Amino acid sequence: MTASTTAGAAALIREALEAYGDDPAAVEALHVYARRLAEPLRIAVAGMVKAGKSTLLNAIIGEEIAPTDTGECTRIVTWYRHGHTPRITLHPTRGEPRALPLKRVDGRLVFVLDGVRADEVERLDVEWPAPALRAMTLIDTPGIASVSQDVSARSVRFLTPEDSPSEADAVIYLMRHKHASDLRFLESFRDTGAGRSGTVNAIAVLSRADEVGAGRIDSLLSAGNIAERYSRDPNLRKLALGVVPVAGLLAQSARTLRQPDFEALRVLATLDRAARERMMLSADRFRRSTEPAGLTEEARASLLARYGLFGIRLAVVLIRNGFPEPTPLAHELVRRSGLDPLLDVLDRQFQARAEALKARTALVAVENLMANRPRQGTENLAAALERLQANGHEFRELRLLAALRTTGVELAPELAAEAERLIGGQGAAAHLRLGLPPGCGPQALAEEARRCLTRWRAAAESPLTARSAGEACRVVIRSCEGMLADCANSDRQAQSA
Template sequence: MTAATMAGAAKLIRDTLEAYRDDREAAGMLQGYARRLAEPLRIAVAGMVKAGKSTLLNAIIGEEIAPTDTGECTKIVTWYRHGPTPRITLHPVNGERRNLPLKRVDGRLVFVLDGMQAEEVERLEVEWPAPALQGMTLIDTPGIASLSRDVSARSLAFLTPEDSASEADAVIYLMRHLHASDLRFLESFHDTRAGRSGTVNAIAVLSRADEVGAGRIDSLISAGSIAERYSQDPNLRKLALAVVPVAGLLAQSARTLRQADFEALRMLAGLDRTVRERMLLSADRFRRSTEPAGLTEGARTGLLERYGLFGIRLASVLIRNGFTEATPLAHELARRSGLDPLLDVLDRQFQARSEALKARTALAAVENLLASRPREGTERLAAALERLQVNAHEFRELQLLAVLRTTGVDLPSELSAEAERLVGGNGAASWVRLGLDAGSSPEVLAAEARRYLARWRGVAESPLTGRPAAEACRVVIRSCEGVVAGSSGRQRQPRSA
């Protein structure tokens, strides 16, 4: 996102705030969007009940600070922001906000609501000094389609408000299988003001992926095949940028692996393979087993709760194959859980274009305000808004990406797929757009970008290319020009001695 576009968006919000300074509701809304431009990207974690939302959130953060039980706290929208010191703030529906005590039980953060019920709490805000939260704010939402209509309604009202922009700039949506209810939610989120701003701003996660293969060691391979099939589904493809399989429980435990866990897993790895596989046929059999002698029933129960049968099997195999220290084992378990690919997609699809997503959401809110509450003298604001929307190439990329994934353009399928990649459909980094390796030199990037540039100029100038397709070509051409300019700029930088 160019600094000029961000500055233009911030100025438009300031000018609109001045025009609506006597409208308390509008002014409050605009002040909120001004703050959002300066804050990290807001990413909501959503999904059906027991999809593993809080568990995945803990895995992304790298600490067990989101409650994963079925208590009152899982029924409340909870924000996780970066802060220098840990703090939990309760915002009640009525009354003044107040800080909650920090309490840990067995290494996990526990929220003490001081007798309040979930319906009495508007939201909880957790500030935590986790590096993962420096670049994004994560929002844990109650389960959709909960047995409690109030709980489900709370999530839907937060994520898909009817008459305003969503509080979230993007969403990670967890699903165990692809159901019509999943598509309905993603369609609703896409139809919010943020969604109608012209982008696909959701990532789908095939959660609890280890259960796809009944906990077998190759479960993630099977889950990967299913995720790939889902990603090609035309109904889902227009609503989600990617489908990633993740074994959330293993991802959380790998990121928070304790030395006691490692010692217990190492004892299991030392057993004869036949003995170990027999005891891991079921959770009950594992819990009741008497081998190895030094592993208590309580320790076995703890391992099951934290790793599941799949994680225990995988960790045992990895230890026998050379991961004989806790830290390397934790990193490999996290990678095998599918967490690393998810973090990569988050970085490529959301973090790399966070400024554009935030600005687009804010401008959509200004557009809605000008349309729903017009007043004398705001014509110049509408004109400034239109100029920003038309001239900002980042917005045009997002709009074209949405068109390519929904209605499509009149281009051959291979060119449409190439256009989607070049405008950032697989990620905003230059090497991803060009289909090259991450370590490609600026010279290689520039040469490949020029090759694409020449091809797309030819397509745009062809008499066989209709007007809508030619407009799409011009967006692709501008994206290629941007890669060339950026790569050439890096080539001119003096090399360090």
């Protein structure tokens, strides 16, 4: 299904290039959107100041390449793309782009702006050979609701431009608590051109989740309960696909676990439980403690900066309970940080729909071009745009998903919940749509898809189903038919192999 959607968007851009061939600005913009169709999905990381955006970005990438301090670079929109050779390019607001030197301090990448002020920089482009960046381009944005109105405005302009699609296809939005400003931003992102395609382009993250329980070892459990409550909030539910709790600092440090960290944690694990609990009553007490003798104050400060009290407590408990080696410990810390569920959501909701999200951005670009620069002779282009918007099934799914989560559809509650699942509200993969466990073969998937198809055809024909729900039923039926066709193709391929 996605191949035809992408091809349709590409054909639409080619037709627009013919119609606007004498308009250099329009041609340049259309070429940009054509390239976006071939690029990885663009995912912006947004949130208020000190929400932990750069830390989470480092955790997703698996390397410490995004600055996490409060310096000039955190006030600049920074793109992280895959590249075979590390490279940093500064794009000034005026003048030509220029390469910046690559510099690392204590293992971290440091951006040297050579005297250029943040307000003189349009963006930084970082190319890095990280496997995670092959499938997505990550965009680190300055804090929203910053004390500096200029810093906040820079993020808002980038993510929610007034007269063009957002530069991002999707957003990971970090929040420490649910504030009105969080809802306002998510609402404005949904109201941009790209956002009008539905709610599948935003995921909320309850960041710094380890701080919810004051660093206790069960902090993530408490954060999980809060995230679950937030995800059921009707005001947030219509703006984001879900809320995932993540201890970003722990995730970042676990993904980049160093041997000195492990040695220091192993020394701490030699203390008995009572002594450990006394020294970890507060960060200050831990830093000033004299136990154990083999741990310097510098090592303690480094552990606190990299893991926090929650991460230190958890790592020590794990070392004492079956994780005495660095690699297994790092993997378990990542799992416990909440990063794995977030990556799973990104894969199910964003990557599985990447082509549809990118195609939607291209369609909005053409729609805006025609609205802002109307001209004669574009009737065929307008008709082609309307056909794609109306007939592209992925777009119909996104519109229905938006309706189910906002204005509602006149369906019984159990049918509405099933419709949301079948059109990909919990993930675009067939087993997620059908509510089956992963690893199901084509036959099991086809049987369940057939049962769903029969049920929804009956619902569409039932006199008890409101007439206004007819379009929703047709979208769900088409989704079931698509899954059946995919299962048949998979079965044929398996037989011919």
